[in-house]
Amino acid sequence: xxxxxxxxxxxxxxxxxxxxxxxxxxxxxxxxxxxxxxxxxxxxxxxxxxxxxxxxxxxxxxxxxxxxxxxxxxxxxxxxxxxxxxxxxxxxxxxxxxxxxxxxxxxxxxxxxxxxxxxxxxxxxxxxxxxxxxxxxxxxxxxxxxxxxxxxxxxxxxxxxxxxxxxxxxxxxxxxxxxxxxxxxxxxxxxxxxxxxxxxxxxxxxxxxxxxxxxxxxxxxxxxxxxxxxxxxxxxxxxxxxxxxxxxxx
Amino acid sequence: xxxxxxxxxxxxxxxxxxxxxxxxxxxxxxxxxxxxxxxxxxxxxxxxxxxxxxxxxxxxxxxxxxxxxxxxxxxxxxxxxxxxxxxxxxxxxxxxxxxxxxxxxxxxxxxxxxxxxxxxxxxxxxxxxxxxxxxxxxxxxxxxxxxxxxxxxxxxxxxxxxxxxxxxxxxxxxxxxxxxxxxxxxxxxxxxxxxxxxxxxxxxxxxxxxxxxxxxxxxxxxxxxxxxxxxxxxxxxxxxxxxxxxxxxxxxxxxxxxxxxxxxxxxxxxxxxxxxxxxxxxxxxxxxxxxxxxxxxxxxxxxxxxxxxxxx
Ligand SMILES: Nc1ncnc2c1ncn2[C@@H]1O[C@H](COP(=O)(O)OP(=O)(O)O)[C@@H](O)[C@H]1O
Ligand SMILES: [Mg+2]
Numbered sequence: 001x002x003x004x005x006x007x008x009x010x011x012x013x014x015x016x017x018x019x020x021x022x023x024x025x026x027x028x029x030x031x032x033x034x035x036x037x038x039x040x041x042x043x044x045x046x047x048x049x050x051x052x053x054x055x056x057x058x059x060x061x062x063x064x065x066x067x068x069x070x071x072x073x074x075x076x077x078x079x080x081x082x083x084x085x086x087x088x089x090x091x092x093x094x095x096x097x098x099x100x101x102x103x104x105x106x107x108x109x110x111x112x113x114x115x116x117x118x119x120x121x122x123x124x125x126x127x128x129x130x131x132x133x134x135x136x137x138x139x140x141x142x143x144x145x146x147x148x149x150x151x152x153x154x155x156x157x158x159x160x161x162x163x164x165x166x167x168x169x170x171x172x173x174x175x176x177x178x179x180x181x182x183x184x185x186x187x188x189x190x191x192x193x194x195x196x197x198x199x200x201x202x203x204x205x206x207x208x209x210x211x212x213x214x215x216x217x218x219x220x221x222x223x224x225x226x227x228x229x230x231x232x233x234x235x236x237x238x239x240x241x242x243x244x245x246x247x248x249x250x
Numbered sequence: 251x252x253x254x255x256x257x258x259x260x261x262x263x264x265x266x267x268x269x270x271x272x273x274x275x276x277x278x279x280x281x282x283x284x285x286x287x288x289x290x291x292x293x294x295x296x297x298x299x300x301x302x303x304x305x306x307x308x309x310x311x312x313x314x315x316x317x318x319x320x321x322x323x324x325x326x327x328x329x330x331x332x333x334x335x336x337x338x339x340x341x342x343x344x345x346x347x348x349x350x351x352x353x354x355x356x357x358x359x360x361x362x363x364x365x366x367x368x369x370x371x372x373x374x375x376x377x378x379x380x381x382x383x384x385x386x387x388x389x390x391x392x393x394x395x396x397x398x399x400x401x402x403x404x405x406x407x408x409x410x411x412x413x414x415x416x417x418x419x420x421x422x423x424x425x426x427x428x429x430x431x432x433x434x435x436x437x438x439x440x441x442x443x444x445x446x447x448x449x450x451x452x453x454x455x456x457x458x459x460x461x462x463x464x465x466x467x468x469x470x471x472x473x474x475x476x477x478x479x480x481x482x483x484x485x486x487x488x489x490x491x492x493x494x495x496x497x498x499x500x501x502x503x504x505x506x507x508x509x510x511x512x513x514x515x516x517x518x519x520x521x522x523x524x525x526x527x528x529x530x531x532x533x534x535x536x537x538x539x540x541x542x543x544x545x546x547x548x549x550x551x552x553x554x555x556x557x558x559x560x561x562x
Contacts, residue, residue: 005353008350008353008355009351011350012347012350012351013351015347015350016336016339016343016347019339019343020336020338020339023338024338085334085336085337086330086331086332086334087334087335087336089295089300089330089334090328090330090334090335090392090395092299092300093298093299093300093323093326093328093330094323094348094351094352095320095323095324095351095352095353096351097320248300248301249295249300249301
């Protein structure tokens with residue numbers, strides 16, 4: 001019976017946050033930096049042209065590392081700023097639940113990142129020009145990338161609820177994102193498999209984003225990978241909510 | 251009705267609010283007074299549900315703030331201390347947002363926002379970004395937000411803080427004109443405001459209520475209240491004081507000032523109203539003293555305030 005209200009509240013927050021993103025020059029700077037970084041890694045480090053393969057593996061491969069820095073930067077102001085300005089006191093005393101605010105803010109940031117990601121479409125045009133790529137795999141790559149971005153965003157939203165300092169929020173988020181990347185990073189799992197039992201190696205790898213991102217971007221949509229990303233998002237937003245409720249005046 | 255029952259808030263060992271109870275009915279304007287750090291903001295934050303109390307409860311129009319937060323918050327308008335507003339939004343955009351969260355849509359929303367902008371004299375800055383506004387305008391925007399949905403209960407934490415005298419006057423007028431069908435609580439440490447606006451005042455010190463009375467009632471607690479101040483033409487002050495000391499009902503006489511032009515005496519009665527003014531005048535006439543003025547002291551709020559907030 002409150003469903004309509006829930007959606008209208010989320011929409012109100014989402015609209016406000018989005019207009020905040022696109023009304024500030026910082027957003028455009030962010031998008032440009034994102035595109036430059038991804039482009040640099042793809043063309044200069046992955047030697048995209050030289051390999052001469054018509055796929056986007058050399059492009060998607062860098063997303064976790066670029067996201068690790070840029071997404072905490074997008075997320076850091078989500079809650080820290082509310083605390084610093086004191087506006088958290090107003091929003092939490094309006095007839096809206098903390099969950100609605102959290103989801104609205106999260107979705108707005110996610111949409112913003114989706115827009116930035118969408119602006120990499122010239123990559124698709126390039127591979128189309130170079131050869132006959134598997135479009136399904138490319139679409140999967142984008143889906144995987146967006147889901148990974150969501151997971152990192154969840155982490156960033158959570159850390160920004162912890163403190164009124166954007167810098168601390170940023171650093172905490174980068175560290176946690178790095179943990180989630182390294183858990184599934186081949187050199188790390190390799191080092192682990194030297195001495196740890198196989199089940200442990202596997203568990204750590206399953207916890208990491210890379211394992212799941214790799215599967216999806218190879219063109220395989222496995223429900224478990226999707227579930228993984230949504231679990232990370234939900235878990236982080238849940239912790240976010242607990243933090244907000246327990247440290248309202250921090 | 252706002253019902254506050256045995257409300258307490260502890261921050262670690264510190265009792266910021268300690269067993270506070272009161273009710274506010276519609277039509278009342280309750281002034282919430284107290285020195286800095288007395289617990290005013292903490293109490294208001296518990297009333298609005300921003301922070302949970304350590305003990306006690308609050309009901310807003312029957313809805314328990316802890317158990318039915320949304321029902322309670324719908325009826326409240328809240329202006330937090332320092333009037334926080336999103337700095338990157340325009341005044342209009344911000345009020346639109348608040349109206350949306352308050353559940354208004356379409357033309358009703360536009361109508362509300364427009365009416366509130368007019369009521370709070372914000373027409374001039376409607377499309378300005380909040381970060382470019384002066385403190386006074388920012389305060390007004392936040393105030394506008396609190397009355398946008400025409401709430402039955404208004405909680406205002408230092409609504410006139412940082413405003414110039416004209417702006418203070420405007421805010422007070424607004425509060426007064428809204429009072430008829432609302433219950434209003436506002437905190438302040440400006441005592442004049444209590445006289446100018448409140449129907450009732452609660453004084454709180456170190457988290458406890460130390461007085462709950464009408465402004466007149468509070469003032470009458472002043473040791474000065476009920477005393478008569480007598481201004482005489484130039485005369486021998488000590489001798490005059492001794493004369494009046496003999497009049498029936500007089501407890502004591504102080505010399506307030508003594509100059510070549512006038513002598514001012516303060517005459518304290520044994521009981522309030524015990525002195526008949528004509529017997530003082532008769533005494534003055536008998537001694538051939540010129541009475542320039544005679545006034546009854548109403549008592550001073552600042553004295554009362556100081557006396558009861560510095561006991562401990
Ligand atoms: N979040 C908090 N943590 C610890 N102490 C607090 C917190 N908020 C307020 N206090 C303390 O509680 C007391 C009451 O503060 P407050 O309600 O802001 O007073 P007032 O609004 O009357 O000036 C102060 O001593 C203040 O330091
Ligand atoms: Mg205060």
